[in-house]
Amino acid sequence: MILHDWGVLEYKVAYEKMQEVHAQALKDGQNHLILCQHEEIYTLGQDEDKSFEVETFKTDRGGSITSHSPGQNIYYFCFQAAFPARFFSQVLSVFTRFFQSYLPLVYYDKNQPGFYLKDAKLLSLGFRYKKGVSLHGIALNVSPDLSFHNQIHPCNLKDIRTSSLANEAVILSCAEVNEKVIKLICEIFDESL
Numbered sequence: 001m002i003l004h005d006w007g008v009l010e011y012k013v014a015y016e017k018m019q020e021v022h023a024q025a026l027k028d029g030q031n032h033l034i035l036c037q038h039e040e041i042y043t044l045g046q047d048e049d050k051s052f053e054v055e056t057f058k059t060d061r062g063g064s065i066t067s068h069s070p071g072q073n074i075y076y077f078c079f080q081a082a083f084p085a086r087f088f089s090q091v092l093s094v095f096t097r098f099f100q101s102y103l104p105l106v107y108y109d110k111n112q113p114g115f116y117l118k119d120a121k122l123l124s125l126g127f128r129y130k131k132g133v134s135l136h137g138i139a140l141n142v143s144p145d146l147s148f149h150n151q152i153h154p155c156n157l158k159d160i161r162t163s164s165l166a167n168e169a170v171i172l173s174c175a176e177v178n179e180k181v182i183k184l185i186c187e188i189f190d191e192s193l
Helices: 011-028 084-102 174-188
Strands: 002-009 032-038 041-044 056-058 066-068 072-078 115-117 120-130 133-141
Touching: 002 011, 011 032, 011 072, 011 133, 032 174, 072 174, 084 115, 084 120, 084 133, 084 174
Parallel strands: 002 032, 041 056
Antiparallel strands: 032 072, 041 066, 072 133, 115 120, 120 133
16 A cells, blocks of 8 residues: 655645546556645535535535544545445444544444444545546544534534544544554555555
């Protein structure tokens, strides 16, 4: 697996760079994992056509409105995904195992895709598949400013608020979370760095 660590950058810049990594993955046949965080922004999935009271950026991923800011770990997967259902199941396994270690009551809801603790969303996800390689990925709230995130309902779910690991008393740095998630990705996808 080839790792790309971009730090904090604007969503639009990351989106363009992700397209370049996707093209690279098509050529080299490798799995590429992108780590980054974004400046504050709200993004919309391709099927979302509602207007919101906040400025948004339209993307080509699945899902509805999602908030991004520093303190939220982003994992963009440009992975070989000839069988998208299998790939998606493996991604879910990574984060299910991560949460089992720290917040065992967190669950995945397939009807409202994401990981939740009661009425709070901690992780959003949205993927696209192009020519057998995945695009987009996961947004995991480690320690973001929740006042920004809670200006909207995550994924336009009226009874859901946004939470984070820090808000749920799991004190890990963004770097520590990345280290643990990368280890799980390597195990579940049988990859190495």
